[in-house]
Amino acid sequence: MILVGAWDMGTTTREALGAAREFGEEVTVVNLSADHFGEAAISALAELTRAHRARLVLLARDHRTAEIAPRLSERLGGTSVSQVVAVNGEIWTCAAFGGKALISVKTLCEPVVATLMRRAFSEADIGSAQVVDAPAAAQDDAIELLAHAQPSLGGVALEDAKVIVSGGAGLGDQGGFDELEELAALLGGSAGASLAPVDAGWAPAERKIGLTGKRVHPDVYFAFGISGASQHLTGIAGAKTVVAVNTDPDAPIFKRARVGVVMDCRVLVRALIYHLRNASPPLANANEPGPTTGIFDPTSGEFVVVERIWKGRPEVEPRKTGRASDGV
Numbered sequence: 001m002i003l004v005g006a007w008d009m010g011t012t013t014r015e016a017l018g019a020a021r022e023f024g025e026e027v028t029v030v031n032l033s034a035d036h037f038g039e040a041a042i043s044a045l046a047e048l049t050r051a052h053r054a055r056l057v058l059l060a061r062d063h064r065t066a067e068i069a070p071r072l073s074e075r076l077g078g079t080s081v082s083q084v085v086a087v088n089g090e091i092w093t094c095a096a097f098g099g100k101a102l103i104s105v106k107t108l109c110e111p112v113v114a115t116l117m118r119r120a121f122s123e124a125d126i127g128s129a130q131v132v133d134a135p136a137a138a139q140d141d142a143i144e145l146l147a148h149a150q151p152s153l154g155g156v157a158l159e160d161a162k163v164i165v166s167g168g169a170g171l172g173d174q175g176g177f178d179e180l181e182e183l184a185a186l187l188g189g190s191a192g193a194s195l196a197p198v199d200a201g202w203a204p205a206e207r208k209i210g211l212t213g214k215r216v217h218p219d220v221y222f223a224f225g226i227s228g229a230s231q232h233l234t235g236i237a238g239a240k241t242v243v244a245v246n247t248d249p250d251a252p253i254f255k256r257a258r259v260g261v262v263m264d265c266r267v268l269v270r271a272l273i274y275h276l277r278n279a280s281p282p283l284a285n286a287n288e289p290g291p292t293t294g295i296f297d298p299t300s301g302e303f304v305v306v307e308r309i310w311k312g313r314p315e316v317e318p319r320k321t322g323r324a325s326d327g328v
């Protein structure tokens with residue numbers, strides 16, 4: 001028997017169910033409430049694990065389950081594995097060092113309490129699964145939950161976004177972040193931030209991506225004016241394609257990027273907004289020979305030469321910065 005702990009019946013629960021189905025065993029989904037926090041969740045899950053003689057307890061990884069999983073496994077006399085990205089029998093593959101490395105571990109005792117990384121497993125329908133309500137949340141003698149709230153940022157949740165338009169200190173000011181949010185909305189994506197705009201008060205803390213922020217898994221991640229500190233890269237380890245825009249050709253973010261553009265990110269943000277709103281004039285100066293060399297700056301009404309742009313790895317020699325109208 002496998003238990004899947006669920007605080008809602010959303011994507012992460014369906015992914016945990018998908019992981020559970022890979023074992024081909026009976027699965028029971030445990031319906032937990034927001035009051036199942038800390039000790040309350042641990043005692044409810046421990047009671048049901050024993051009652052169902054479950055050998056696996058699968059939980060979507062988040063701040064809540066990261067805290068309770070090791071304590072639950074200790075309570076049950078079992079073991080725990082965290083940040084699981086794949087499983088094959090008793091062999092669990094887990095993300096380590098913020099996703100920079102993978103480790104394989106074999107579990108030697110049961111029950112196993114596993115926390116699963118987002119988007120690592122295919123979703124399965126709750127449909128035919130047995131769902132049981134968790135016992136009422138018990139009083140926690142150590143911690144009292146005073147309030148819980150889900151901050152509403154509007155738009156697509158960062159964790160679910162296929163396109164993330166993220167900005168850092170290079171955005172310059174609050175106006176830069178406001179423009180970034182507009183671009184994200186026009187692209188049907190979500191706006192993210194490095195620590196710098198959050199510290200500066202331009203972006204809410206819920207937008208922060210990284211070691212102490214959210215871990216995201218978009219298909220495309222735009223990094224505007226972000227240097228690429230290791231703590232930030234940890235949060236985007238799951239991003240498929242990174243497009244980085246930075247004035248510093250040696251910025252570490254370019255090592256993680258598939259597409260790199262060396263230029264003022266605010267000009268590019270404004271140009272993309274203009275282009276997406278108006279669909280004209282052309283984003284790039286098509287009269288210039290070779291690859292894209294100019295970006296239309298709606299503020300000045302001129303084309304700004306892109307110092308360097310590449311796909312895959314740097315292919316184009318650096319160009320002198322200046323305006324296309326200057327004949328550069």
Ligand SMILES: Cc1cc2nc3c(=O)[nH]c(=O)nc-3n(C[C@H](O)[C@H](O)[C@H](O)COP(=O)(O)OP(=O)(O)OC[C@H]3O[C@@H](n4cnc5c(N)ncnc54)[C@H](O)[C@@H]3O)c2cc1C
Pocket residue numbers: 167168169170171193194195196197208209210211212213224225226227228229230231232235245246247248251263264265266
């Ligand atoms: C314990 C700990 C936890 C942390 N957790 C996180 C975390 O979760 N997330 C996180 O992001 N950081 C985190 N940090 C901070 C992290 O180390 C960096 O300080 C932070 O990511 C830097 O943000 P940034 O890249 O926006 O700013 P900077 O490092 O200042 O980089 C700004 C970049 O913008 C470029 N730039 C400047 N002007 C322009 C322009 N006009 N156009 C284009 N580019 C421009 C610059 O060349 C530079 O590369 C953490 C640090 C610690 C110690």
